Amino acid sequence: MQRLKAFPKAKLTAVLETMSQKATVWVPSMIAGVSRFAPYRPEIDIQMGTNTAISPKEALFPSTEKIYTFSAYGIDGEFEPVDPSVGLQILFGLRSCDMQGILCLDDVFLTRGYVDDFYGSKREATTLITLGCVTPGADCFCASMGVNPVEHDGSDAQMYDLGDAYGIIARTDKGETLVKDLMATGLLSDTDKSQGPTSDFVLKVDSEGITEKLQQMFDHPLWDELSRKCLNCGTCAYLCPTCHCFDISEKKRNQHCGVKIKCWDTCMFSEYALMAGGHNPRPSKKERVRQRFMHKLRYFPERYGKLQCTGCGRCIAKCPVNLEITDVIKLAGEAKKDG
Amino acid sequence: MSAVDNPKQPAKEWEPNIVGFACNWCTYAGADLAGLSRMQYPPNVKLVRVPCSGRTNPQFVLRAFQKGADAVLVAGCHPGDCHYATGNYFTRRRYLLMQRMLEFMGIDPRRFQARWISGSEAPKFRDVVTQMTEEIKALGPNRKLREEI
Amino acid sequence: MNQITKEMRDLARELLASGEVKGLIGWTKGSRWYLTPPVVITQPEEAEQLYFDQFAVNNLTGLLLDYRYGDDKIALFVKGCDSRGIVRLLQDHQIKRDNVLVIGVPCMGMSDKKAVTDPRQPAELPLLDKCLECRYPNPVIADRLISGALVSGEPSEPKGLTASEAAKRGVGSKQADRFAQVKAIEAMSADEKYAFWQAQHEKCFRCYACRNICPACNCRECIFESDKKGWVNKSATPTDNAFFAVTRAMHVAGRCVECGECERVCPMDIPIMALNRKVIQDINELFGESDAGTDLDGKMPLGLFKNDDPEEFM
Known part of the structure; x- marks a missing residue:
């Protein structure tokens, strides 16, 4: 069995710095008074304690996105698609509920005969790192919906909350690469600790049938x-x-040209x-x-x-x-x- | 990107782009008279004719800034002389508030003006346009609230 | 069960059983100790669901708009702040006076559920800011009153069964600070102001919760509803959000009843009341002190004018 590697919570910023060398790292943080996933930068106010108020789907499916520009002068018209791809990104600290959410989005955007490139290109460029939950939030009820708060096997790497440290194991090749990079920095060390039991949920419902x-x-x-x-x-x-x-609408710059926009x-x-x-x-x-x-x-x-x-x-x-x-x-x- | 700028037009030195909402009965007539009288004034104020200054919604002002206006002017008949009797009284109240709201949002208050210009006040129209253009030229282009397409 | 709840249930049962009203809007106990959300009932037996406590913060008046095209008479409970919403709807001719039965309740001040630390353990919570700044703790209009509530069309002290609790908790004790946030923003430089609002507008994703809960936002067709009209579409860029926020503030100018619901329901914690209070402050300074939604016969400041209004545009 893979021995768990871990890094102290105090070294979180060093870990994020390392990851940021190769990719944009979306971390749960406090931005203008609201907790959401945002690209890591040195002064960012990281919030790892509870899940964010805003879901991380915006990293893969932004609320407003340009899809193509158009222009027509006289009889000629031109369309130019906007490249939807993003640089490499990492979604860091996803809870199981959000990971399951991404699997639902995968079903919609990537399966059944049509691949939505706006979602697909971002999804492919993203490494997903899930984090286990020890204390469910007041409104959490993932266990009632068949989601395991402890861990999620759909991610590229799984982190565990070990109290004063985070454990991490890779699940996929993407995850392996990431863990290897961290090992190279010396930030990771072996640990025998394990994630404590998840405490009881306040909110429960029987969704069977x-x-x-x-x-x-x-x-x-x-x-x-x-x-x-x-x-x-x-x-x-x-x-x-x-x-x-999502809806498709447009913004016109003038009567000749504009841009088509995809928005929630x-x-x-x-x-x-x-x-x-x-x-x-x-x-x-x-x-x-x-x-x-x-x-x-x-x-x-x-x-x-x-x-x-x-x-x-x-x-x-x-x-x-x-x-x-x-x-x-x-x-x-x-x-x-x-x- | 081809859609953003028309490649057929050459780049020019920046000139203020001012949107002016002019009431049909007074301000627009005054502007017309300024033209008939061959008065010289800068071409920077683009007029939008409205039946009454009271027709202008506060969102027209915001939309103008969004679409790239460097300043906005709302002009109509003098209070008491409105063609529709009371329209400009409401304009006055509305834009007293809107002026303060724009400042509250961080827009330089000099970028919005509301003025009373009557049909015979062609010199006033010329002066308002000239002054406003000079002031905005000194302030520079407005980037706030601007829509980037 | 507290006394107010008991009286609510008795009255509701009576009104629904007699057929005097076809439906009744009130509050019910929610899934946690700090939740007392709205409920709409139509049967006398359902009166058992009604509940009132310091978490019954929702302004129920906006829900009346669902019944504006019908002829059914609907009853609803209102606290002081909510009752101004009733006057708002009546002045805007959105509901018929005969089709609403307003039941005034006294208010002990609403608690701030954002201060909850333990979702299992009830605890004392501070008052919402809007309650600290409250000037109308008593209903301004009512057809029935329960638990000692009294109608007052003027700013007043809390009355009724909850009067001493309201006073103890500090309802209305910070009235003078009503415009503090507005003044703090006014003191910023232009660029600081813009940066402040830009950060807020970057958060907004145009869920329209603020618009949908507001009793003053009652247009049959809102300009933000149809993107074919060209004003806005669903694109949530900071400039579009600024357009929405300022336009909404100007469209409710002079009609906002300061119930504070817009700010409460915003999932992004945007200080929407700062915009509304700015407009109210300016209206008071420019056109004379007035409180929207307190006097059924009153006129809305932007719907009238005086010949000697301040003149700055000559």
Whole structure:
């Protein structure tokens, strides 16, 4: 068995400095009062204690991205694609919930016959380093969604919280390269310590059989009740590590040229499903709220075999009206099939 | 990148680009009179004719800055002389607030002006445009709020 | 169960059972000790879900907009700050007076759940800043009142069952600091101000939570709703976010009731109230002191004018 290598938490910046020689390292940090993953730089305020308020999907799927520029003078027109690739990057300190989120995004953007190069090029350039959780956050419930807080085998390297040090093992070739680089600096040493047990979750829900249950609940009156307090803002979707809807719009510089932009969108917005001609198949909050939870707990599992909620708890933490997915799962689970 | 600048136009020395919202009945008429009277004034203020200065939303000002304006002017009839009776009274209140809001955002207050210029005040129009152009020339180009495409 | 909760449940049961109202909006106990989120009920049995405590911070008035096109009468509970939202909606002609039954409740001041350290263990928490600065702790409008609440259209001391608790916790004790944040920003240099707001606008990702919870943001079709109109699309660049933030502040200018919900719901902790308070401060200085949403017959400052308004544009 691979002996665990570790570095003291006090040497974290040295480790990040080393990694930064070869790649942009996204670390959990405090930026302008909000915790999010941001590219490492020497004065950055690193926050390793709890998961970030904003999910790391922005490193692979930015909220606003140029896709091509266009120009037309007279009859001639030109399109020039914008190169979506980024330099090498490392996502450092991903929790299992976010790693699972990235696997969901992989399913959407890389499988089923079409590879989205905007996501794919960034994904390929990224080394993922997960970190085990010892203390679940107040809103965390990954274990209830089938995600293991201790570790995640989908990453390139796994770190463990050993109290005063971080242990690290490589899982893939990318991970091996990274660990080798760190070994070369002398920052790593062998350790016999192991990650302590993950303490108990505050938030728990039984999500067993939720997909099958929801398959019989499309017309259930539960959706009327649940949707009443929703504001139809984009907070839950934009914070979610698995939500991936986007819109294409444009910015014109003048009547001749401009740029097409891909930006985050959400089924929560009233105009999301609005069609040319004015028909909206999701005209009220009820349809939209139902859509959100159906997608996460039924349609996505039906298509990709995994739940589209990884239990990170961010939506629960920030929803202005505390519409909690854990409540939805519980109520749907308990509901009588025909209401 | 081909889409950003038209390769057919040569580069020029920087000139202030000022967007002016001019009310149809007074300021625009005053500008017209300035032209008819062959008054000389800088060409830097690009006029957008509106039926009344009260038509201008605060977001028009923001949009002008986003799209590259170095300064914005909102001009209309003198209070009491509005063609629509009361439009410019609302303009006055609105832009007293907007002026302060722009300063609060960190935009130099000299980059936004609201003025009352009547249909016969062609010299005033000329003077306002000339002064504003000179002032902004000295201040330099505005990069704040600017959209980068 | 506290007394206010009991009275809420009794009244709700009565209103729904008699059919006087078709629905009722209130608060319910949430999944943790520091959460008391909104709930909408339609049946008398559901009255058991209602709850009130120092975490019932949500302003429920925005939810009335869901019923504005119908003819159903809806009841809702309001604290002092929330009740100004009712006046806001009525003055904007978004709801019919006969279709809403306003129930005023006294308020002990709302606690700041951001100060929670242990999600399992209830503890004393400090008041929200907006409660420390509160000038309208009593409802400004009500059809019914419970637990000793009293209507007051003027700034007043907290009344009702929670009066002494509110006073002890310091509700309204920092009224004079209402514009402190605005003044702090005004004291910065232009470039510092711009850098400050740029950092905020870089955070914003245009979830529109602030707009959706605001009772003053009640346009049938918001300019930010359709990108075909060309004002904005969903692109969340700092300049577009600045456009959104300032435009929204100017569109609610003179109508903002200072409930502070916009700032509370922002997932990025953007100081949205600084913009709204800046506008209010300027309106007070330029056009005379006024508090939006306190007087049903009052006029909104940007909807009227005086011949002798300050003249700076000659």
